[in-house]
Amino acid sequence: MEDASNTYAPGDESPAASGSSYAAPTPAPDPDIGRRAFRQALIDARLLYASAVDGIYGRSGLFESIADGLNAAISKLGADQHAEVMRFPPAMPRRDFEASEYLKSFPQLAGTVHCFCGSDRDHHRLLARLEQGEEWADQQRPTDVVLAPAACYPVYPVVAARGPMSAEGMVVDVLTYCFRHEPSIDPARMQMFRQREYVRLGTAGQIVAFRQVWIERGRQLAGMLELPHEVDLANDPFFGRGGKIVADSQRELKLKFELLVPINDGAPPTACMSFNYHMDHFAHAWPLRTADGEPAHTGCVGFGIERLTLALLRHHGFELAKWPRRVRETLGGL
Ligand code: AMP
Ligand code: ZN
Numbered sequence: 122m123e124d125a126s127n128t129y130a131p132g133d134e135s136p137a138a139s140g141s142s143y144a145a146p147t148p149a150p151d152p153d154i155g156r157r158a159f160r161q162a163l164i165d166a167r168l169l170y171a172s173a174v175d176g177i178y179g180r181s182g183l184f185e186s187i188a189d190g191l192n193a194a195i196s197k198l199g200a201d202q203h204a205e206v207m208r209f210p211p212a213m214p215r216r217d218f219e220a221s222e223y224l225k226s227f228p229q230l231a232g233t234v235h236c237f238c239g240s241d242r243d244h245h246r247l248l249a250r251l252e253q254g255e256e257w258a259d260q261q262r263p264t265d266v267v268l269a270p271a272a273c274y275p276v277y278p279v280v281a282a283r284g285p286m287s288a289e290g291m292v293v294d295v296l297t298y299c300f301r302h303e304p305s306i307d308p309a310r311m312q313m314f315r316q317r318e319y320v321r322l323g324t325a326g327q328i329v330a331f332r333q334v335w336i337e338r339g340r341q342l343a344g345m346l347e348l349p350h351e352v353d354l355a356n357d358p359f360f361g362r363g364g365k366i367v368a369d370s371q372r373e374l375k376l377k378f379e380l381l382v383p384i385n386d387g388a389p390p391t392a393c394m395s396f397n398y399h400m401d402h403f404a405h406a407w408p409l410r411t412a413d414g415e416p417a418h419t420g421c422v423g424f425g426i427e428r429l430t431l432a433l434l435r436h437h438g439f440e441l442a443k444w445p446r447r448v449r450e451t452l453g454g455l
Contacts, residue, residue, distance in 0.1 A: 150387040151387065152385065152387050152388035152389070153306060153307075153388075154386075154387060155385040155386030155387040155388050156305075156306055156307040156308065156309075156385045156388055157306055158386070159308055159384070159385055159386070159431075159435065160306060160307070160308040162439075163308055163431075163434070166439050167181055168180075168181050168183060168184050168434065168439065169181070169184065169308065174304065174312070175304040175305055175306055175312075176303065176304045176305055176310060176311045176312035176313075177311070177312055177313060178308075178311065180427075183441065184430060186455060187430045187433055187434070187441075187452065187455065188315070188426050188427070188430050189453075190451075190452025190453050190455050191317075191424070191426055191429050191430065191452065192296065192317055192426065193452070193453040194342065194345075194346075194451050194452055194453065195317050195342070195424055196294075198338050198341070198342060199294065199319055199338075202292045202294070202319060203292065204292040204293055204294035204319055205291060205292070205293050205294065206293075206294045207275075207276060207279065207293055207294070207295050208295070208296060208297070209269065209272075209275040209276075209295065209297050210269075210297070211268060211269050211297050211298035211299065211300065211313070212234065212266045212267065212268055212269060213266070213267060213268075213269050213274055213275045214265060214266065214267075214278075215233070215263070215264070215265050215266060215267050216265070217274070217275070217277075217278045217406075217407075218231075218267045218270075218274070220278075220406040220407060221274055221277075221403070221406050222402075222406065223270055223274075226357070226359050226360065226364070226367065227270065227357070227358065227359065227360055228360055229302065229303075229358075229360050230270060230301040230302050230303060230358075231267065231268075231270060231302065232267065232268035232270075232300040232301075232302055233263060233264075233266075233267045233268070234263075234264045234266040234267060234268065235258070235261035235262060235263050235264065236261060236262060236264050237260070237261055237262070238261075238262040239260065239262075243260065246260070247260055268299075268300035269297055269298070269299050269300065270299055270300065270301060271299055271316060271318075271423070272295045272296060272297045272299060272315075272316035272317070272318045272423065273293075273295060273316075273318050273320045273419075273421045273423070275295075275297075276293050276295060276320050276322075277322075277403045277406065277407050277409060277419070278407050280293070280322055280409060281407035281408045281409045281410075282407075284410070285410040285411065285412055285413075285414060286322060286323065286409075286410065286411060286412060286417065287412055288411075288412040289323070290321065290322050290323020290324065290327050290411065290417070291321075291322050291323070292319055292320065292321050292322075292331070293319070293320040293322070294317075294318075294319055294320075295316075295317070295318045295320060296315060296316070296317045296318070296426075297315065297316065298313050298314065298315050299313070299314060299315070299316050300312060300313050307385065307388070308385075308431060309384050309385065309391045309427070309428050309431050311427055314425065314426070314427040314428070315425075315426035315427060316423045316424065316425060316426070317423070317424040317426055318421045318422060318423045318424070319331075319335065319421065319422050320419065320420075320421040321419065321420050321421065322409060322417050322418075322419050323411060323417060323418065324411055324415075324417075324418060325400070325418045327418075328398055328418045328419060328420040329398065329420075331420060331422075332378075332396050332397075332398055332420050332422070335396055335422040336352055336378060336380075336396050338422075339352070339380045339394045339396065339422065339424075340352060340380065342394075342451075343380060343382065343393075343394075345447065345448070345451040346429070346432075346433060346448055346451055346452075347436070347437070347445055347447065347448050348382050348393075348429075348432050348433070348436055349382065349383060349436070350380055350381060350382050350390075350393075351380070351381050351390070352378055352379070352380050352381075352396075353378065353379060353381060354372055354375060354377070354378055355372075355377045355378060355379040355392065355395065356368040356369075356371045356372050356377060357371065357377065359371075374400075375398075376397065376398045376399070376400070377395060377396070377397050377398075378395070378396040379392035379393075379394065379395045379396070380392070380393055380394040380395075380396075381393065382428075382429075382432040382436075383435075384428070384431055384432050384435050391428055391432070392425070392428070393424070393425050393428040393429050393432055394422065394423065394424050394425065394429075395422070395423045395425075396420075396422050397420055397421050397422075397423070398418075398420040399418070399419045399420060399421075400418055401416040401417065401418050401419075402419070403417075403419050404416035404417050404418070404419075433448070441455055
């Protein structure tokens with residue numbers, strides 16, 4: 122890996138070799154050492170602002186300008202898709218969330234929005250609990266809103282409500298913050314992060330062809346950004362014992378591929394893009410139909426905006442002026 126700038130020297134943090142003559146068994150490398158070091162370097166350089174909660178960060182102006190550059194590069198790559206642009210807030214109706222069966226597969230990641238809906242008396246109780254440092258959140262009531270777990274989820278009910286699609290099907294361009302409850306010290310595993318996606322809806326053949334095109338374009342983008350990468354078969358983190366079977370079947374059917382980039386020293390490479398084929402799953406949740414009335418198939422390509430930004434910082438350093446010219450041009454002349 123290249124030197125990542127004068128502010129962050131990867132490898133510094135490895136445990137020093139001891140000079141003792143006792144040949145202790147080599148300890149397995151701790152992937153968290155590299156993660157912690159990179160996280161600290163980002164915070165020290167004020168690229169990310171830490172909070173009291175792992176995985177919730179503020180982003181600096183520099184970080185955001187890289188993120189904006191990435192979004193512009195992705196738009197350029199997808200200009201021929203004639204995608205309908207849809208922008209949703211990072212929340213969606215609870216009813217749609219239930220229909221999506223997200224809770225069946227990933228209950229551990231879901232975030233629901235709860236609010237105070239009580240009386241004056243309840244309010245006094247709430248304030249008393251707060252004052253005494255007691256738990257108060259169990260008094261909050263669920264609302265009709267949940268946090269978006271992926272950028273494409275709000276698209277399906279909107280398209281389904283329009284009735285059958287045309288024979289060409291459609292492509293939708295989405296970008297939103299997503300929530301996943303996976304607190305971690307890994308700076309690349311956030312609890313709220315942005316996904317930019319192109320979502321394809323249509324026939325099975327249209328989705329499979331779309332995904333192939335985007336795997337190639339993903340590789341092309343990573344190449345233009347001069348990021349070391351590989352594309353590999355993947356699976357989602359389905360919950361529980363039953364989840365193992367679902368994950369195995371997802372792999373067997375080759376439904377998910379990821380583009381991985383090494384970000385943290387001593388840790389496995391990180392998924393920065395994913396290429397997904399959902400078959401007709403979402404047509405069972407909502408009446409998504411093709412032109413001839415068949416259940417529509419769907420797929421999406423997702424770009425992890427924070428992870429790609431972190432990968433760029435990791436490989437090209439913290440000073441934009443020192444980044445390769447081609448990379449800066451790809452990002453719209455940063
Ligand atoms: P997925 O829907 O899990 O395939 O995620 C799509 C993309 O979002 C991934 O390839 C990552 O780049 C990004 N992503 C997923 N989870 C996280 C996370 N916890 N923190 C930051 N980025 C994430
Ligand atoms: Zn998606």
